[in-house]
Amino acid sequence: MSTDLGASFNEQYMNINTKMKKRFMRKPNVSEATNEFIALAIQCEHSDQPAFAGHAYVGAAKCEASVGHFLGEAEHFLAAARQFMKAEKKLKSLKFYSADRENLEAATGCYIQALNKYPEKSPIRTSILMELARKYDIALELANKIVDGPNANVPEDVLAEVQVSRILLTLLVKPSEDCKPPSLKQLLIDLMNDNESDAIPLNTDLKLKLQSIVICHATGDTQALISASADTKQFLTLQQVELLHKLISDERG
Numbered sequence: 001m002s003t004d005l006g007a008s009f010n011e012q013y014m015n016i017n018t019k020m021k022k023r024f025m026r027k028p029n030v031s032e033a034t035n036e037f038i039a040l041a042i043q044c045e046h047s048d049q050p051a052f053a054g055h056a057y058v059g060a061a062k063c064e065a066s067v068g069h070f071l072g073e074a075e076h077f078l079a080a081a082r083q084f085m086k087a088e089k090k091l092k093s094l095k096f097y098s099a100d101r102e103n104l105e106a107a108t109g110c111y112i113q114a115l116n117k118y119p120e121k122s123p124i125r126t127s128i129l130m131e132l133a134r135k136y137d138i139a140l141e142l143a144n145k146i147v148d149g150p151n152a153n154v155p156e157d158v159l160a161e162v163q164v165s166r167i168l169l170t171l172l173v174k175p176s177e178d179c180k181p182p183s184l185k186q187l188l189i190d191l192m193n194d195n196e197s198d199a200i201p202l203n204t205d206l207k208l209k210l211q212s213i214v215i216c217h218a219t220g221d222t223q224a225l226i227s228a229s230a231d232t233k234q235f236l237t238l239q240q241v242e243l244l245h246k247l248i249s250d251e252r253g
Helices: 005-024 030-046 050-066 070-093 102-115 123-132 136-148 156-173 182-192 204-219 222-235 238-252
Strands: none
Touching: 005 030, 005 050, 030 050, 030 070, 050 070, 050 102, 070 102, 102 123, 123 136, 123 156, 136 156, 136 182, 156 182, 156 204, 156 238, 182 204, 204 222, 204 238, 222 238
16 A cells, blocks of 8 residues: 555545445446455555554445345455454554544444344354453453253354353453352352363363463462463464453453
């Protein structure tokens, strides 16, 4: 892209849009326009301009929507949401705050658009909900509902991810015993006592490492917690690694 990134982006974005609007002249090539929006988004990502990338992914989502490709639409809205969140974090790291929080609002809107395209019990929808819940207490409440709700047939890999998140979130939120649902209490008991249970489908290595994290956190041994966390990261999602970093940060504080 040119030095004037904003002008270059606007020009390319408008050129793609113009092609799509010429419906009265000929049937637009939606696939071509979608690919052009995606290419523009990737170009913006490589230029470290996540907000522009988010808008380009929204363009791709609208192209997919115009021809009824709802899963493609959802995927692009999800990509847009992640880019807008990245833009929000970038501004925060630079200590530049916007009262309107445009990027955060855009991210939330895109997450909701993506959610609405998946069936209520879809594992992907579950994953998006976990990603959207940025406040730890809300995220824990949501994770508890996923496990305890009517959605009994949660795939094992999704259940494993949610259970690990519940363990880490519990350490962060520190809910009182009265506020812990029975399934959460049992999860922690099963983890710390090496109990075999369908509700905790984790491999032995991950169980041992999570046990170490729980013990280090309970004893307040920050250095041991840092060491245990370093050994555990390879088993975790990016969101779970962020939870570990927050846990260590709180302990240091």
